[in-house]
Amino acid sequence: MSEERLRELLRSTTPEPPVSVSLDAVRARVPAAKARRRWVLPTMAAAAVAVVATGVFAIAGTSGSDSGGNDLGAPPPPGRTGNAAPSSTSTRPTPSTGQTLPAANPTVLARQAAAERDLAAARARWARLGTTSYTWTYEQSCYCPPLTVHAVVGGHITQITTEPAKQKAPFTTMDSLFDWIGEQLQTADSVKAAYDEKTGAVRSVQVDKQKNAADDEIGYKVLDMTAADRSGYRDSGPPPPASAPAS
Amino acid sequence: MTADDPDGLSEFVTTQQRGLLRSAWLLTGNWASAEDLVQNALARVWPRWSAIAPPARLSYVRRTMMSLFLNEKRRRWSGEVPFEVVPDSAVVADPADLRASVRSALDALPPRQRAVVVLRYFVDLTEADTAAALDCSVGTVKSTASAALARLRTMPGLAELLVEGAA
Numbered sequence: 001m002s003e004e005r006l007r008e009l010l011r012s013t014t015p016e017p018p019v020s021v022s023l024d025a026v027r028a029r030v031p032a033a034k035a036r037r038r039w040v041l042p043t044m045a046a047a048a049v050a051v052v053a054t055g056v057f058a059i060a061g062t063s064g065s066d067s068g069g070n071d072l073g074a075p076p077p078p079g080r081t082g083n084a085a086p087s088s089t090s091t092r093p094t095p096s097t098g099q100t101l102p103a104a105n106p107t108v109l110a111r112q113a114a115a116e117r118d119l120a121a122a123r124a125r126w127a128r129l130g131t132t133s134y135t136w137t138y139e140q141s142c143y144c145p146p147l148t149v150h151a152v153v154g155g156h157i158t159q160i161t162t163e164p165a166k167q168k169a170p171f172t173t174m175d176s177l178f179d180w181i182g183e184q185l186q187t188a189d190s191v192k193a194a195y196d197e198k199t200g201a202v203r204s205v206q207v208d209k210q211k212n213a214a215d216d217e218i219g220y221k222v223l224d225m226t227a228a229d230r231s232g233y234r235d236s237g238p239p240p241p242a243s244a245p246a247s
Numbered sequence: 248m249t250a251d252d253p254d255g256l257s258e259f260v261t262t263q264q265r266g267l268l269r270s271a272w273l274l275t276g277n278w279a280s281a282e283d284l285v286q287n288a289l290a291r292v293w294p295r296w297s298a299i300a301p302p303a304r305l306s307y308v309r310r311t312m313m314s315l316f317l318n319e320k321r322r323r324w325s326g327e328v329p330f331e332v333v334p335d336s337a338v339v340a341d342p343a344d345l346r347a348s349v350r351s352a353l354d355a356l357p358p359r360q361r362a363v364v365v366l367r368y369f370v371d372l373t374e375a376d377t378a379a380a381l382d383c384s385v386g387t388v389k390s391t392a393s394a395a396l397a398r399l400r401t402m403p404g405l406a407e408l409l410v411e412g413a414a
Contacts, residue, residue, distance in 0.1 A: 029290035
């Protein structure tokens with residue numbers, strides 16, 4: 001079968017639309033779409049609180065050097081129990097069909113606002129540091145083959161290596177990962193992100209795009225981050241082991 | 248963009264709705280669902296419309312549309328299958344029959360294969376753009392397109408039409 005023949009066939013047999021898009025109809029659907037972020041059932045709010053309670057991310061430790069290098073592997077200072085900023089979670093459950101929606105839950109709205117504030121603060125810390133040349137490695141976890149991306153960022157030059165080879169890298173720079181998290185906070189049902197408390201760099205993020213859909217969860221975990229410039233990048237060292245889920 | 252349409256949405260809808268609706272029709276198989284799909288996609292992107300760079304708007308809407316289509320297909324089986332023309336013709340003779348054959352062939356494809364066929368062979372996107380629209384790798388697009396073509400080749404009433412030189 002010729003692909004060109006299929007193109008011709010699709011074009012010649014697809015009819016002209018007898019309908020048109022009504023902007024009024026689109027406008028009428030916007031509040032419904034937004035409502036997914038604004039409304040919550042009480043039980044779902046409780047579930048969201050449980051997610052927050054479990055929320056320490058895990059990150060693979062690396063070299064363990066504390067001699068002034070820029071690696072993520074530096075051990076935490078004495079007395080510290082955690083080196084990453086508290087993870088922020090935004091959860092927005094979907095209302096059930098035909099169910100009368102309760103009033104907007106202030107807890108969830110506050111949590112969402114907090115997640116957006118955490119992102120903005122982390123981004124500001126990252127921008128303040130001015131790290132433009134760095135090497136970072138992250139892994140993707142989802143219902144898909146495992147993927148690890150190693151990116152060398154230096155001004156405009158970016159070198160990407162993936163494992164397995166020749167895969168599309170979801171992100172090349174830390175800024176593009178920040179952008180993605182920002183988008184997910186607007187659209188996904190649940191976003192759990194953790195940032196380095198000193199540098200603002202993303203440590204890990206877990207996203208559940210649709211609460212009721214299976215296998216659509218996706219996560220990224222930064223395994224290594226090394227600055228190659230004189231920006232003074234020095235993060236908080238490896239995180240503690242993931243805590244046991246709260247009962 | 249005009250004073251009446253400061254964010255350019257109205258102009259976008261006017262210029263792009265034909266292509267979006269026809270793509271949606273190929274995905275859903277009927278105009279009511281196609282109209283719903285396009286309008287829902289626009290409703291999703293509307294709150295962020297002004298933040299999307301104008302050159303990226305079409306691909307953004309298309310990507311949203313594909314995401315909605317695939318999510319909907321994954322979430323529930325739609326038991327209602329509206330037929331404008333009953334696709335029972337064994338011999339393809341006129342455009343209406345041809346259309347029914349193509350549509351029933353597309354109906355038989357899994358949603359992701361159907362989406363790849365529409366994007367690659369109707370919208371005429373590159374493999375990379377198709378991958379971006381479906382949030383998957385180029386390799387996945389290639390293998391999915393290959394599987395879809397292989398499946399279409401086996402479909403009675405369509406296989407002979409897709410042979411080179413067929414009328």
